[in-house]
Amino acid sequence: MTKHVFVTGGVVSSLGKGITAASLGRLLKSRGYRVTMQKADPYLNVDPGTMSPFQHGEVFVTEDGYESDLDLGHYERFIDENLTRDSNFTTGAIYKSLIARERRGDFLGGTVQVIPHVTNAIKDRFRRIGEQTNSDVVITELGGTIGDIESQPFVEAIRQYRKDAGPKNVCYIHVSLLPYIAAAHEVKTKPTQHSVKELRSLGIQPDIIVLRSDHHIDDVIRGKIASFCDVEPDCVFTNEDCASIYEVPRFLADQDFDVRVCERLGLEPRRRDMSAWDSYLSKQTHANRHADEVRIAVVGKYTQLPDAYLSVIEALHHASIFFDRHVDVRLVDGENLSEDSVEEVLGDVSGVVVPGGFGVRGLEGKISAARFARERGIAYLGLCLGMQVAVCEFARNVAGLIGANSTEFEPDCTHPVIDLMSSQEEVTEKGGTMRLGAYPCKLARDTLAREAYGEELVYERHRHRYEFNNAYRDDLERAGLIISGVSPDDRLVEMIELSGDAHPWFVATQAHPEFKSRPTKPQPLFREFARAAIAAHEGISRCDVSPRNAPEP
Known part of the structure; x- marks a missing residue:
């Protein structure tokens, strides 16, 4: 029978529940177990697709086209598995489904209630x-913090699930904060005690507690937590701040975190193989020791919140x-860039990335960045809107199409080199309706592009409504733009680039390849973009860039 691990959080949000859960997934997978992950979010939005990146960070897109929480990006990067639309659900999605069933008469006139109908619908998601x-x-992370009123149906569903699946098939992990009080020179356990007390009042006794802190947690503190929270001392783990999130699996592995989970679930603790992960950590440590840094500019719109470009940054x-x-x-x-300021801002970078985005704000700054990269021979990678920006810039300044733009930003522009997809013309609702x-x-x-991937047919994830306007395809190709990737039916332009004679490395794609990058398997376009940027920074040929000899772990 499938085993289920439920990860809850206490005291504050943004504790790193997702990284803890993903680290467990990595560790269990390293022991040869088949692992998948799931995020249950208590908010009322049906999905994060219509939420502002300023509030929620990036929207991560799954292989099957679901707009999901950014934690799914961490899950995929850690366990190296493609997740699906069933890997993320919200209160809004649960209620939407139940209301639709009620309207159809599926409940035969019965009263629809939180218990059992909402909790049953949530449990169905766990099983499915x-x-x-x-x-x-299956590792399921519950969003939010224990004690939030909105998460109570989820907590009740988790409580019930142990009885449904059987005690040996369910493990509860509670991640909680131990704040450090500088005046007292000590970490405080009381918030965690109260958080566990709240969880127990809702019917759940955690099997394992993970303590988050920016200070060292000694065995005395762990013992105190074990005593007050009624868990075994060897089931209290520390997760102190690490230099990189990718160090967390190893940090927890060294405490036998996954061994205790296997024991709780009745799983054989098979031999753990972390060689590939440890090799990556060794390379990461070796790279970070070098003071010489390759500077990359990510020119976007939501720069106040780095999580808005989380997958892009991780892929780099x-x-x-x-x-x-x-x-x-x-x-x-992008709002701070113009033809006059671009030299000052981007003059010392070795690569420019223009990521995806929506809305006209900062557009002209992004176009200035694309022009600067093209004219100065700086490595350029355009993603989604970043490709559209590159096409507009090329059309204006190389092909002579004055006023070239996207109809998303200027519906009546003189040269609509980017236009609404025909399949989107009758679409009025915003959520889940893009390509x-x-x-x-x-x-x-x-x-x-072909050199990067090494094969003719590739698959990448998309999230857009506008596309390259084929009416301008011949004009732009005559001007020197290379159409390097198209849909199999030759209708959609998916990738563009400049020739090696015109530029060292300039590639843009309508897709979001950042979503498929993994620590141990960098995404091909990002890998080759990095190679070009490194070559420029070190003053060598792109062909001469190769990995340095990092020490073995």
Whole structure:
């Protein structure tokens, strides 16, 4: 029977429940178990697709086209598995489904209530993902903090699930904060005690407690938590701040975190193989020791909140560490860029990334960044809107199409080189209606894109409504733009680039390849972009860039 691990959080939000859960997934997978992960969010939005990145960070898109919470990005990067639309659900989605069933008369006139109807619907989600993925272990993170009124139906569903699945098939992990009081020179356990008390009052006794802190937690404190919270001392773990989130699995492994979970679930603690992960950590440490940094500018719109570009930033780090280099990622607000200021802001960078986004704010700054990268021979990677920006800039300043723009920003522009997709013309609702998920792309021979992937047909994830306008395809190709990737039917332009004679490395894609990058497997376009940026920074040929000899772990 599928085993289930439920991860809750106490005291404050943003504790790192997702990283703790993902680390457990990595550890269990390293022992040969089939693992999948799930995020249950108590908010009323049906999904995060219509939420502002300023509030919620990036929207992560799954292979099957679901707009999900950014924690799913961490899950995928840690366990190296593609998740699905069943890996994230919200209170809004649960209620929407129940109301639709009630309107159809599915409840035969009965009163629809939180218990049992809402809790049953939540438990169905727990069961479904295990059955669909045939996983040995399903790890479910509950968003929010214990004590929040909005999460109570989820907590009750988790409580009930132990009885439904059987005690040996469910493990409860509670992640809680131990704040450090500087005046007293000590960490305080009382908030965690109260958090566990709140959890127990809701019917759940945690099997394992993970203590988060920015200070060292000794065995005396762990023993105190064990005593007051009624758990075994060897089931209290520390998760002190690490230099990198990728160090957390190893930090927990060294405490036998996964061993205790296996014992609780009746799983054989098979031999753990962390060699690939440890190798990555070794390369990361080696790269970070070098003072010489490769500077990369990410020119966006939501730069006040780095989580808005979380997958992009992580993909850049994966790619640079592949070459044993450290990258300095600088978030640049497109609104602060103009033809007059671009030299001052971007003059010392070795690479420019323009990521996805919506809305006209900062657009001209992004176009200035694309022009600066093109004219100065700086490595450029455009993602989604970043490709559209590159096309507009090229059309204006190389092809001579004055006023070229996207109809998203200027509906009556003179040259609409980017236009609304025909499939989107009748769409009025915003949520879940874009071109979403993985689509095939056919790569042309003798192009940078084909060189990066090493194969003709690739799949990348999408999230957009606007596309390259084929009415301008011939004009832009005559001007020197290379169409390096198209849909198999040749209708949609998916990737563009400049020739090696015109630029060292300039590639843009309508897709979001950052979503498929992994620590131990950097995404091909990001890898080759990093190679080009490193070459420029070190004054060598792109062909001469290779990994340094990092020490073995």
